[in-house]
Amino acid sequence: MVTIKDVAKLAGVSMTTVSRAFNEKAVIKDKTRQQILDIAKRIGYVPDYNARGLVTKKKFVVGIFFSSMGDGTSRSFLSSIISTAYEALPDNYLLSVNDIRSVKDINGLVRNRMDGVIVVSQSDRDNDFIYQVKALGLPLVVINRFLNDPDIRNISGDDLRGVKDAMTYAVKQGHQRVGMIEGIPGFTSSTQRRQGFDQAVLANQLIVNPGAIQIGDYSLTSGQQAMIEILRLPKEQRPTVVFCANDDTAIGALRACYAAGVRVPNEISVMGFDDSYYASMSVPALTTVRKPILAMTTRGIEDLLKLIDGDTLSADNHVILEPELIIRESVQAISALD
Amino acid sequence: MVTIKDVAKLAGVSMTTVSRAFNEKAVIKDKTRQQILDIAKRIGYVPDYNARGLVTKKKFVVGIFFSSMGDGTSRSFLSSIISTAYEALPDNYLLSVNDIRSVKDINGLVRNRMDGVIVVSQSDRDNDFIYQVKALGLPLVVINRFLNDPDIRNISGDDLRGVKDAMTYAVKQGHQRVGMIEGIPGFTSSTQRRQGFDQAVLANQLIVNPGAIQIGDYSLTSGQQAMIEILRLPKEQRPTVVFCANDDTAIGALRACYAAGVRVPNEISVMGFDDSYYASMSVPALTTVRKPILAMTTRGIEDLLKLIDGDTLSADNHVILEPELIIRESVQAISALD
DNA sequence: CCGTTAAGAGTTAACGCTAACATAACGCTA
DNA sequence: TAGCGTTATGTTAGCGTTAACTCTTAACGG
Known part of the structure; x- marks a missing residue:
């Protein structure tokens, strides 16, 4: 094994100087450092992290x-x-x-x-x-x-804000009757996303009919199930846009719409949260919120x-x-x- | 920081004995080891990996x-x-x-x-x-x-064998006219999967019509594209089962079938490779090969x-x-x- | 031209651990 | 119970590095 000693000998300097050459903050003449670094490279020296860590108390x-x-x-x-x-x-x-x-x-x-x-x-x-x-x-x-x-x-990330932004976008597209498929109850993310939804509803005086909000569990199947429930609503009460607490849920919702013969986005709009891989691959591709x-x-x-x-x-x-x-x-x- | 020395002192033994207590293979009386371990636990001693590695030349x-x-x-x-x-x-x-x-x-x-x-x-x-x-x-x-x-x-994994098994299964289901969507040309996986396909064709004297084998690139869209080509074949020449080099491709193929109004598996069967998450979620759920x-x-x-x-x-x-x-x-x- | 300062480099010891060797304790046989 | 092999423990040194300190040299102002 090639150690700091070998480099020191070849460079004609002390071990400490070699050590300094390898530690950015140390005071050492540029020329000396460069010579040492060159020699080290030539003979394939790399500092031993165990030894270094032993004295510096670091693990890297x-x-x-x-x-x-x-x-x-x-x-x-x-x-x-x-x-x-x-x-x-x-x-x-x-x-x-x-x-x-x-x-x-x-x-x-x-x-x-x-x-x-x-x-x-x-x-x-x-x-x-x-x-x-x-x-x-x-x-x-x-x-x-x-x-x-x-x-x-x-x-x-500001989930609340993300949902609010998404809902604001939907409102700008003219949506008034809205619905949501929530995430796992109790999760902070679920709560915040729901709050974002609620705030958007309040701020824009949106209509949320009974049954337009369903509980999911962030899974694809729960989204499917929830959307089936939402689609039970008579068309004139049904939300025109459903915000889903995540993309998996949204993809499940998409699937339920397809199964029910309800076209997305022509008849109903769907939004997700996460921007997962399949969000871009789904049909139609999902409008969604990407966490930073x-x-x-x-x-x-x-x-x-x-x-x-x-x-x-x-x-x-x-x-x-x-x-x-x-x-x-x-x-x-x-x-x-x- | 609590070191091996502290434990040694408290236990009334030498450092080496403590070291031995922590190294499985060392010879030490069970009772001594247990006492040492107890003390170590009590005072919160954990061996320092830097020091240990420095002498054993290991990094763990x-x-x-x-x-x-x-x-x-x-x-x-x-x-x-x-x-x-x-x-x-x-x-x-x-x-x-x-x-x-x-x-x-x-x-x-x-x-x-x-x-x-x-x-x-x-x-x-x-x-x-x-x-x-x-x-x-x-x-x-x-x-x-x-x-x-x-x-x-x-x-x-034995990809060749996996494809062969899958094809054998299809043959047992009565399929004779077969097709394939290949992976990225040149990849070992693509070659092996193609070989598995070919061997199954040979062994079972299956029919592969021109145009029934398409080149893909393991992507969903390439699967979609390839299946569109395959579906151009007149129905009586079209394969009854298409093996796809991976699941993404297969899901693309499924999508193409759906778009073309060709029902899977009623009108055409599709197989994938990988057993990815969405293989079980697709409609219909994908029959596929799972790598070990x-x-x-x-x-x-x-x-x-x-x-x-x-x-x-x-x-x-x-x-x-x-x-x-x-x-x-x-x-x-x-x-x-x- | 001396004294002061700072930059650059060297010397020494220590980090916490284990390997190798040395020694002590034990248990058994004759 | 002396003698031996075996098992259990202790002693010592060293792993490769850096921190703290010391020393040398050059630069500079008065």
């Missing part, structure tokens, strides 16, 4: 924990978060990807091997884990879900790194990022309705 | 590299592989999940920080990376794709660990696992055809 590992990896909203949820996280992370950091559910020994896994932790949280059930990490005193950032704790750095998940990830890593370095962050631990409305084909202007 | 990190994380065949491709990998990995190992494309410095990232590497390969384009790792001399296992190199441990990806992962990790420990593996580096035929609704017995 950031852990990223998912609520439940299989349930990511979109097909690329997991992968695009991971890729984005790497981009925001310095080259010398490793990203350890984990499923919260499968963490057995938080002491052995987290405390001892990671400099900090990002939790990509999908539900309240993650709080246990989050507070265990917090208790460890490890740098921690929770993203993807609003966390009501001023002591924990939290980056979330990549921006959340980038910001999350940035903040985590600052926390790791002991820097202070902005006073308010809640960072809320704006979602984006993705307009496709599943909403039609009301004047154009058949 | 396994890297898993994906061709291109966003393109996983099924929605759960990435997540289920990661979860499965963790299950096969000892608790004290970390899993570093990476995208091959985004590896900048293989020396800094891989050589220096990982004990071994699993490559979940999807295409020939990964070979560059694979051979770079091999050149590093690091323990390496390639899974998910057949790799024609006797020097590299390789775990793959989880078994590949488990075996891959097991073999990698042996390689890391310096154990020898079975002589033949090619391990081929059997796929599974998932029978759903998209294939109908020919006697039942309308």
Whole structure:
């Protein structure tokens, strides 16, 4: 194994100088650094992270924990978060990807091997884990879900605003009678999306007939089921646009419409939330709200790194990022309705 | 920070004895070990991996590299592989999940920080990376794709066999005129699936009319396009079953049939490959071939660990696992055809 | 031209752990 | 009960790096 000693000998300098050449902030003459770096490259020296970490007390590992990896909203949820996280992370950091559910020994896994932790949280059930990490005193950032704790750095998307924007768009298209298929009751995301819907209804004096709001569980089949119920309404009471709490639900709703012979968007408009892979592939392609998940990830890593370095962050631990409305084909202007 | 020294002092033993208590294979009296472990737990001692690794030359990190994380065949491709990998990995190992494309410095990232590497390969384009790792001399296992190199441990699924099984099933259902939508030309997977198809045709003396085999590119739209072509054939020449090189293609094909008013499976049967999430959700639900990806992962990790420990593996580096035929609704017995 | 300062480089010790060797304790046989 | 092999534990050194400190040299003002 080629060590810092070998480089030092060849370069005719001390070990420390070599060490300095590899550590950005150190004072060392540019020329010396360059010579050392050249020699190191030539003989294939790379610093040993175990030795380095032993003295600096660092692990150069950031852990990223998912609520439940299989349930990511979109097909690329997991992968695009991971890729984005790497981009925001310095080259010398490793990203350890984990499923919260499968963490057995938080002491052995987290405390001892990671400099900090990002939790990509999908539900309240993650709080246990989050507070265990917090208790460890490890740098921690929770993203993807609003966390009501001023002591924990939290980056979330403004779901309420996203739904409101989507509904406002529908109103601009002339829709007045509206409906919704909700997410799993109790989930913060469900609550916020419902609130966004309600606020839009209030602000625009929209009509919500009984039966126009159904409870779903974020699954395709629940969307299908819910839409069947909505379609039971007589046509003149039926909403002209249905906002679905996520894309899977919306695709289920689309399917129910197709089965019932109700054309989308000609006879009824449908909106989703998430912008999953199949949102663009569905027929008609889904108009939906895209969470700023990549921006959340980038910001999350940035903040985590600052926390790791002991820097202070902005006073308010809640960072809320704006979602984006993705307009496709599943909403039609009301004047154009058949 | 609480170190091995603190435990030693409290337990009235030497540091080495404490070290032994934490290392399974060491000789130490059970009673002593238990006392030490108890004390360690009480004062919250956990071994420092940097220190441990410095002397043992280990990193306790396994890297898993994906061709291109966003393109996983099924929605759960990435997540289920990661979860499965963790299950096969000892608790004290970390899993570093990476995208091959985004590896900048293989020396800094891989050589220096990982004990071994699993490559979940999807295409020939990964070979560059694979051979770079091999050149590093690091323990390496390639899974998910057949790799024609006797020097590299390789775990793959038998795609050819999978397609053949699927076709045999179709033949048993009475199908004689068959067609196929192929994958991206040049990909090993495309070639093998085509060969499986061809072998089934030969073995069962099936009829393949001109135009019944189309080239796709594994995308939904290519499947749609290809099926449109196939449906141009006069009904009596048209295949009664079309095997699609993957599920996305098959779903595209389904869509084309729907658009053309051709009912599946009543008028034409369709099969896919992958068993992706939407295979079960499509209408009709897709009969498809499921790759043994989880078994590949488990075996891959097991073999990698042996390689890391310096154990020898079975002589033949090619391990081929059997796929599974998932029978759903998209294939109908020919006697039942309308 | 001396004294002060700062930049650049060197010396030394320590980080927490385990391997290798050394020693002690134990249990058995003759 | 001496002698031996075996099992259990202790002692010592070193893994590769950086932090803290020291030393050298050049620059500069008065």
